[in-house]
Amino acid sequence: ETGVTQSPTHLIKTRGQQVTLRCSSQSGHNTVSWYQQALGQGPQFIFQYYREEENGRGNFPPRFSGLQFPNYSSELNVNALELDDSALYLCASTVQGFNDEQYFGPGTRLTVT
Amino acid sequence: KNEVEQSPQNLTAQEGEFITINCSYSVGISALHWLQQHPGGGIVSLFMLSSGKKKHGRLIATINIQEKHSSLHITASHPRDSAVYICAVPDSFQGAQKLVFGQGTRLTINP
Numbered sequence: 001e002t003g004v005t006q007s008p009t010h011l012i013k014t015r016g017q018q019v020t021l022r023c024s025s026q027s028g029h030n031t032v033s034w035y036q037q038a039l040g041q042g043p044q045f046i047f048q049y050y051r052e053e054e055n056g057r058g059n060f061p062p063r064f065s066g067l068q069f070p071n072y073s074s075e076l077n078v079n080a081l082e083l084d085d086s087a088l089y090l091c092a093s094t095v096q097g098f099n100d101e102q103y104f105g106p107g108t109r110l111t112v113t
Numbered sequence: 114k115n116e117v118e119q120s121p122q123n124l125t126a127q128e129g130e131f132i133t134i135n136c137s138y139s140v141g142i143s144a145l146h147w148l149q150q151h152p153g154g155g156i157v158s159l160f161m162l163s164s165g166k167k168k169h170g171r172l173i174a175t176i177n178i179q180e181k182h183s184s185l186h187i188t189a190s191h192p193r194d195s196a197v198y199i200c201a202v203p204d205s206f207q208g209a210q211k212l213v214f215g216q217g218t219r220l221t222i223n224p
Contacts, residue, residue, distance in 0.1 A: 002157065033211065037154075042199060042214035056211065088154045092212075102146060102201075102212065104156035 002026075004093055006105035013112050018079045021108045023091035025072040029103065030095065031055070032074045034066060037088040037107070049074060078110075086112045115140040115204040119215035127223055132187040134218045136200035139181065143203065146212065147174050147185050150197040159185070159198075190222045 003026040031050045035043035045058035049068035063079040088107045094100040116139040147160040160174040176183040201212040
């Protein structure tokens with residue numbers, strides 16, 4: 001158990017729809033990062049939030065957006081879903097940075113049809 | 114941009130064998146992470162190390178900062194060790210520190 005939870009576990013959406021994925025981090029973890037992991041690939045960095053502000057972004061279009069809340073929860077929103085968005089979405093939290101231990105959630109598996 | 118290479122990509126062994134998984138990276142780092150991912154997706158952090166060696170149960174991780182290389186060893190392997198093992202290193206990208214992941218090593222331990 002890492003103390004990081006994600007919801008929902010699985011989700012099926014249709015192309016063009018919008019989706020919100022949720023992550024609940026451990027108390028005191030000010031930094032949360034979101035990753036997309038396509039089947040058979042390593043996770044790819046989407047963005048990072050630190051104290052409710054976006055702190056960097058990977059090569060993902062603006063239709064991927066996020067929020068972080070004061071209660072250590074966060075959201076990943078994806079608009080105008082495309083078939084290629086089908087993947088496992090992981091959040092990882094830590095106290096501050098990547099020299100600290102990362103705590104991963106179990107992931108949300110999104111299927112876009 | 115840090116690039117991470119793992120070898121082998123796939124490894125099948127018999128129960129009890131000593132396992133070694135290797136990870137090389139291209140840019141100097143302050144810490145390296147070894148992660149375990151079971152079928153179904155969840156990732157667990159096994160080690161974070163910046164020098165020398167760390168041991169946890171049957172798992173041992175070593176790192177050579179000068180050679181930009183790390184290894185993960187499993188002694189007395191067991192079928193429950195079957196998983197994907199991933200190494201990851203920090204990298205700065207547009208002001209954010211992010212993790213760059215290797216492609217993973219799929220380990221299968223047969224009874």
